[in-house]
Amino acid sequence: MEFDTITAISTPMGEGAIAIVRLSGDEAVAIADRVFAAPAGKKLKDAASHTIHYGHIIDPETNEVAEEVMVSVMRGPKTFTREDVIEINCHGGLVSVNRVLQLVLNSGARMAEPGEFTKRAFMNGRIDLSQAEAVMDLIRAKTDKAMNVALGQMDGRLSKLVRKLRQEILETLAHVEVNIDYPEYDDVEEMTHQMLVEKATYVKTEIEKLLQTSSQGKILREGLSTVIIGRPNVGKSSLLNSLVHENKAIVTDIPGTTRDVIEEYVNVRGVPLKLVDTAGIRETEDIVERIGVERSRQVLKEADLILLVLNYSDELTFEDEQLFEAVKGMDVIIIINKTDLPQAIDMDKVSLLANGRPVVATSLKEEEGIDKLEESIQSLFFKGDIQSGDMTYLSNTRHIALMTQAKRSIEEALNGIDAGMPVDMVQIDLTRAWEQLGEIIGDSVHESLIDQLFSQFCLGK
Numbered sequence: 001m002e003f004d005t006i007t008a009i010s011t012p013m014g015e016g017a018i019a020i021v022r023l024s025g026d027e028a029v030a031i032a033d034r035v036f037a038a039p040a041g042k043k044l045k046d047a048a049s050h051t052i053h054y055g056h057i058i059d060p061e062t063n064e065v066a067e068e069v070m071v072s073v074m075r076g077p078k079t080f081t082r083e084d085v086i087e088i089n090c091h092g093g094l095v096s097v098n099r100v101l102q103l104v105l106n107s108g109a110r111m112a113e114p115g116e117f118t119k120r121a122f123m124n125g126r127i128d129l130s131q132a133e134a135v136m137d138l139i140r141a142k143t144d145k146a147m148n149v150a151l152g153q154m155d156g157r158l159s160k161l162v163r164k165l166r167q168e169i170l171e172t173l174a175h176v177e178v179n180i181d182y183p184e185y186d187d188v189e190e191m192t193h194q195m196l197v198e199k200a201t202y203v204k205t206e207i208e209k210l211l212q213t214s215s216q217g218k219i220l221r222e223g224l225s226t227v228i229i230g231r232p233n234v235g236k237s238s239l240l241n242s243l244v245h246e247n248k249a250i251v252t253d254i255p256g257t258t259r260d261v262i263e264e265y266v267n268v269r270g271v272p273l274k275l276v277d278t279a280g281i282r283e284t285e286d287i288v289e290r291i292g293v294e295r296s297r298q299v300l301k302e303a304d305l306i307l308l309v310l311n312y313s314d315e316l317t318f319e320d321e322q323l324f325e326a327v328k329g330m331d332v333i334i335i336i337n338k339t340d341l342p343q344a345i346d347m348d349k350v351s352l353l354a355n356g357r358p359v360v361a362t363s364l365k366e367e368e369g370i371d372k373l374e375e376s377i378q379s380l381f382f383k384g385d386i387q388s389g390d391m392t393y394l395s396n397t398r399h400i401a402l403m404t405q406a407k408r409s410i411e412e413a414l415n416g417i418d419a420g421m422p423v424d425m426v427q428i429d430l431t432r433a434w435e436q437l438g439e440i441i442g443d444s445v446h447e448s449l450i451d452q453l454f455s456q457f458c459l460g461k
């Protein structure tokens, strides 16, 4: 495929040791040669592939020196995009890198869209869609485990499985064809019928196995969305600070201190948590606080785990009971905080409300009970079976949805066979499953979806 030559700054904006302006496309080398001057006058077009060259970036209009650089020349197809790629390594300063970018743009390159380099790698067939998505997951990974899941997916682990399943479906479809072609031969029909059921069942089982990894996979990729709730002043922000081992959230003795939702990523004994501190939930007149409280209710709905904090030295209130009501049916750990103060809470009542869910006593002030809480979080989600290394996880919501749809299509096919439906109906269901799996790796996806997926990438990636 042939595209125009794109460019972008591929490193973060700010001061650093080095910053990279990247180019990709047929004209990449020619454009770079327009602005690059090597000491001995050697042109990049004469350079061997995958070599790096010292020199200066020159404004071709004025012949003034703009920057001192190292330029990498990488010729397609053995490159990130499969096209010719140039990387100009500048001094890492905002003016420097923007100056080089501007000269490259003036010399015929087009500013890349976010994710367009990776999109080229996809369009040119180096990687499929799930691998491209993994590139982004890798950048966004907040924990070691999340990164490993992304690396595996980038390596094509999920793609390989999806391709294998699609192949199985194709073979199943072939059996359906035989059925359609030779309806008059009873014995052929008998045999193909059985094979059909066997193969479809096999695919369904494999999909189910993958889907079983999805809740852990999603947690590994996004972090376990953990929301701290409780009445004002019970110690929610103190709890966040204790878990992240840093003073991230403001703690004061004034009820209503936290006005907004605060998010932090932490690793609790290997469990990646996206920890959310909320404004204490209470009926309030303060408009700013009220917006905070509204948001608290909102994040509650999307939580995987709730840490419900109560005050040991205060009686249970109607508001506390309402909180229990609000998190009914969710994974909850109840934390009784401020155990260093005199008891006022009725623990029998707490037990009743807890209804078998874990209760942990803490004094965040005295730094007591955090260990117990961490243990509780760990045992709740990973009962010692968190897999490492070579496990394939389904971690992306888009993939999970498509897998679920594909499973349903296979089930419909199997029901159809069972009910003696005409074979062409079965064929339709199987074809649909084949297409749904194809969407995961980017076969048979609409261009607008592709654009939308890549637009979520960073600029220069």
Ligand SMILES: Nc1nc2c(c(=O)[nH]1)N(C=O)[C@@H](CNc1ccc(C(=O)N[C@@H](CCC(=O)O)C(=O)O)cc1)CN2
Residues within 6 Å of the ligand: 077, 078, 079, 080, 087, 126
């Ligand atoms: N300077 C620099 N560092 C970088 C990148 C980059 O683009 N530039 N990458 C950007 O994300 C990552 C490396 N990812 C890459 C992935 C594939 C290929 C590549 O050329 N693949 C070819 C040839 C492989 C080979 O030589 O065997 C291929 O798969 O066909 C290059 C980089 C991280 N570091």
Ligand SMILES: Nc1nc2c(ncn2[C@@H]2O[C@H](COP(=O)(O)OP(=O)(O)OP(=O)(O)O)[C@@H](O)[C@H]2O)c(=O)[nH]1
Residues within 6 Å of the ligand: 230, 231, 232, 233, 234, 235, 236, 237, 238, 239, 250, 251, 252, 253, 254, 255, 256, 257, 258, 259, 278, 279, 280, 281, 337, 338, 339, 340, 341, 362, 363, 364, 365, 366
């Ligand atoms: N004695 C004692 N005080 C604590 C403990 N944990 C927190 N506190 C204090 O309780 C007060 C409130 O703590 P925060 O963490 O700000 O409470 P919060 O639940 O985030 O409060 P809001 O954001 O206002 O809803 C602060 O003065 C803390 O120092 C504890 O275990 N014992």
Ligand SMILES: [Mg+2]
Residues within 6 Å of the ligand: 236, 237, 238, 249, 250, 251, 257, 258, 277, 278, 280
């Ligand atoms: Mg707070």
